[in-house]
Amino acid sequence: MFIKENFKMALDSIFANKMRSFLTMLGIIIGIASVIAILAVGNGAAKEITGTFSDLGATTINLTANDSDDSNAALEQEDLVVLKDSIEEIQYISPNQQISGTASTEMDSRQAVVSYGTPDLQYLSQTMSSNLIHGRYFNQIDFDENNSVVVIDTDGAEALFGRTDVVGETLSVNITQTRLDLRIVGVVEGSFADMQGAFDADQIPLFMAMPQSTVGQQVPQLAGMNSVIIEVEDTEQIEPISNQIVRLLELRNDAVGENIYNARNFLQALDQVNNVLSLFINFIAAVAGIALLVGGIGVMNIMLVSVTERTREIGTRKALGATTKTILIQFLMEAVILSLIGGMIGLTLGILLSNVIASALNIVPIYTLGSVGLVLAFSTAVGVFFGIYPARKAAKLTPIDALRFE
Template sequence: MNILESFKVAIASILSNKMRSFLTMLGIIIGISSVITIVSIGKGGQSAITGEFNKIGVNVLEATIDTSAQINQNDYFTMNDVKNIKSRIPEVLNAAPIFQKGGVTVKVGNETKRAVVIGTNNDYNSILSVNMLYGRFISEKDVLSGRNVVIIDDISSKSLFGYVDSTGKTIKIGERSMMVSATIVGVYKSQGGAFASSFGDRMPVILYTPITFAEKMFQDDFRINQIEILVDNAKSFESASNSINRILSSAHHNKDKYKVDNLMKQLDEVNRILNIFTMIIGAIAGISLVVGGIGVMNIMLVSVTERTREIGIRKAIGATRRDILVQFLIESVIISLIGGAIGMALGILFATIIGSFLGIAPGISFLTVLIAFLFSSAVGIFFGIYPANKASKLDPIEALRYE
């Protein structure tokens, strides 16, 4: 029997037991679709994060306090530090202090929501670009006078007011014991996109305020522990980093308590973590492929038992052990390949749907699809060898007597 005849016999056998064949393929389908979906979403997430970092630019440094060191109140950054970094280091173009406070309450009428307040200055938007939809970002005058103004994200604006453009509206912010009124001067595009929208009212309001206004609101808890710095080019990183460290250590009379890092280094670490996470989740999903392979083996063993007399007749009329082995092996591979093809189609579909929901483009690559297809073939061969070998070893006399 040649390969083409074996292929025809295998197809006929599969079609004669459609439901059983489909249930056998199901494990392969679930495994392949899960792996492709997870890997594609993982790669899409990496691309989205890289895109966000590229929007920021490669010329950004971040000064932070080393949390592994013993920190005193005097070690936290001040507005003078920001001023000195910008004025005394030639390579520095802009510098923005960052104060962040969670657990804050926002109130509009009778409605209240949780909020995170980010206090900064007018340089922030030129360093970590904020996509303004309506109004404006914090101005220099806002910072100098400590104006009670805020920038709100579009999702929270719509949730609180019923529409996105809430510029000119007033909200109350602060801790429940002491809340102050502030005017919304701008609405920005939330970075969370559709993913953030899905959380609805559970998503906290993200507010940007002049850092001087934040200092008035949270006097007891006010600490600047981060400064974002824009330098003229990437070649200036080392000299600028050394100068920033020197200025900070001198101003605070300490040593080795500050870190100045390039944000692109953080991207490498994020990508490394995402790769590990994707591989682990992909491997867990791949376990279902093993389960699917066991299903293929099981159904092929049943098929061998059901077709014992057929095998005996084939051997009696001249079929060799190799012919029987190839016939059943082809059948198991076809089942795995059909399951793999359906799994690939579903995996691409699921990745596209989930990517659309999360607001990212899934990273569906030809290599991923090819590996998944080859793996499904390997599953068919590996788990089909034992049943095929068992069928090929059947004694024709005993097979013909089988009832």
């Protein structure tokens, strides 16, 4: 009954001065709306970013080697064969090598990015599609026999020949002042046709792939490999397989404890990205939360004004038997209710605002029970903290001094 009466008196006081109460809550409303919107949109954007990257390489391992003798041959083709034969969970494995050059035909000449690796490169390349439109990808025979073959995409075929079905045609590629005459064995789906409208067609490089063995034979300085892409079957296997790869290579090459090999899986990088994004989002939310402190100061100021205006009322209540504790709880509850009402309005406004922003950015806002509960708890704490001083001031008034107040 005691709490119910104080609650009713607090509400009566708040609604008796609606405009003043609203202005008092405004800082809290803005602060909570900002924090909720930032957290929801930020978490949604983070999930979108990490989800996209995860889809691209959630089962990918990037194997690198740093040879102590500064040799370019830190990894050998035999190492790749042993890894694939020894670890059955490995689906694809290929060097991750690229170099720029100039591709030429009788029709045109364009800048090109040449990727080279094993036949598994078809499924591991991040610059070329694996979807064949014409012909085939270079195979193990091409790799073993160092055949001068190449796979290009439809964008390159259109640029160099004016058509896409160019299997059997030849082109030349100049790499590090070495000319390679190559026969086209396949054409894959183009990946950059949608960029034609934003850039001049001549500014977009062509993309092609060829056997690493062919590049190494004709351009010896490119024969070595120190970076390899490996794809495993699922993400649950990726961490133990990464460790197994390193141990196997160290044992095979008598390099235990030399830290030459590093198998870094994508999930490790993804965790770092998540940590950075979370830190950034929480920092921005904390900055927005400063408005809550400003709102709390507003609550304290208005409650002090309320105490001054209601001094005679306090004196009358004390003269009729109200205790110091009763007065303290009455004014403290009023401050808390102001903060809670502001918190609920801010929460509603924050949800609406985050949905509008997320819709404009084409992402899905993410609301967590923890963040909503934390924000509302913080708004309550603001009411308690900034309401204590005015409530104590009101409670300490003596009946005689209060009744004399003009």
